[in-house]
Amino acid sequence: MEQHDKRAAASRGGFSQRTAETITAIVFFLIGVVMIVDNYTLGAGWAKDGPQAGYFPLRIGAIICIASVVVLLQSLYGKNRSTKAFVTGERFKLVLRMFVPTIAYVLAIQLAGIYVASVLFIGAFMRLMGHYSWLKSLVVSISVTVMLFWMFEVQFLVPLPKGPLEALFGY
Numbered sequence: 001m002e003q004h005d006k007r008a009a010a011s012r013g014g015f016s017q018r019t020a021e022t023i024t025a026i027v028f029f030l031i032g033v034v035m036i037v038d039n040y041t042l043g044a045g046w047a048k049d050g051p052q053a054g055y056f057p058l059r060i061g062a063i064i065c066i067a068s069v070v071v072l073l074q075s076l077y078g079k080n081r082s083t084k085a086f087v088t089g090e091r092f093k094l095v096l097r098m099f100v101p102t103i104a105y106v107l108a109i110q111l112a113g114i115y116v117a118s119v120l121f122i123g124a125f126m127r128l129m130g131h132y133s134w135l136k137s138l139v140v141s142i143s144v145t146v147m148l149f150w151m152f153e154v155q156f157l158v159p160l161p162k163g164p165l166e167a168l169f170g171y
Contacts, residue, residue, distance in 0.1 A: 015085070015086055015087070016082065016083045016084065016085060016086055017081075017082040017083070017084055017085075017086045018075050018076075018081050018082055018083050019086065020086040020087075021071060021072075021074070021075035021081075022072060022075045022076065024071070025068045025069070025071040025072035025075060026068070026072065028064055028067070028068040028071075029064070029065055029068035029069065029072070031061075031064060032061045032062065032063075032064030032065035032068060033061070033065060034061070035057055035058065035060065035061025035064065036058055036061040036062060036065070038054070038057075039053075039054030039055075039057040039058035039061060040054060040058055041054075042054035042057075043055075044057075044058035044059075097129070101121065101124065101125065104121075105117055105118075105120075105121040108120065108121070109161055110161070111163065112163040112164070112165070113160075113161055113162040113163025113164075113165065113166050114160045114161045114162070115145050115148070115149055115160075115162070115163075115165070115166060116163055116165050116166075117163075118141070118144070118145045118148065119141045119142055119145045120141075121141075122137075122140065122141035122144055122145070123137045123138055123140075123141035123142075124137075126140060126141065153171065
């Protein structure tokens with residue numbers, strides 16, 4: 001029966017919930033290990049004046065590792081492990097349609113600054129995903145970005161990552 005469910009999930013172009021839980025447990029375990037190692041080198045003991053900087057984060061990393069091992073064991077050996085499809089290929093494509101542009105946006109912030117990247121991101125999403133007109137996409141993306149600039153840079157005096165265009169305007 002379990003083998004049949006695995007084949008059914010694979011035939012729908014997805015992978016099983018069990019596989020997703022196993023991968024997630026492993027990834028979070030590795031994150032916990034990084035937290036433990038990083039905070040140990042930072043100082044995770046008790047000093048004369050109290051806990052060192054890495055004291056609590058190291059313990060959080062240990063809790064994450066323990067919880068990850070529990071989830072991993074449940075996903076591999078638990079009696080309620082599920083082999084139903086976690087996500088089908090069609091649904092995963094929808095997720096990627098959001099995820100890939102978001103990654104591009106984060107990279108664009110590094111190259112062009114947050115304001116130029118935001119205009120492009122909002123405008124592209126409105127045009128390609130929402131099927132709005134070019135004019136409406138441009139007006140909204142520029143207006144939202146100008147409002148964010150005004151709010152963070154002018155009102156709150158919080159500098160956000162800027163690129164070459166902002167440098168031309170003296171920011």
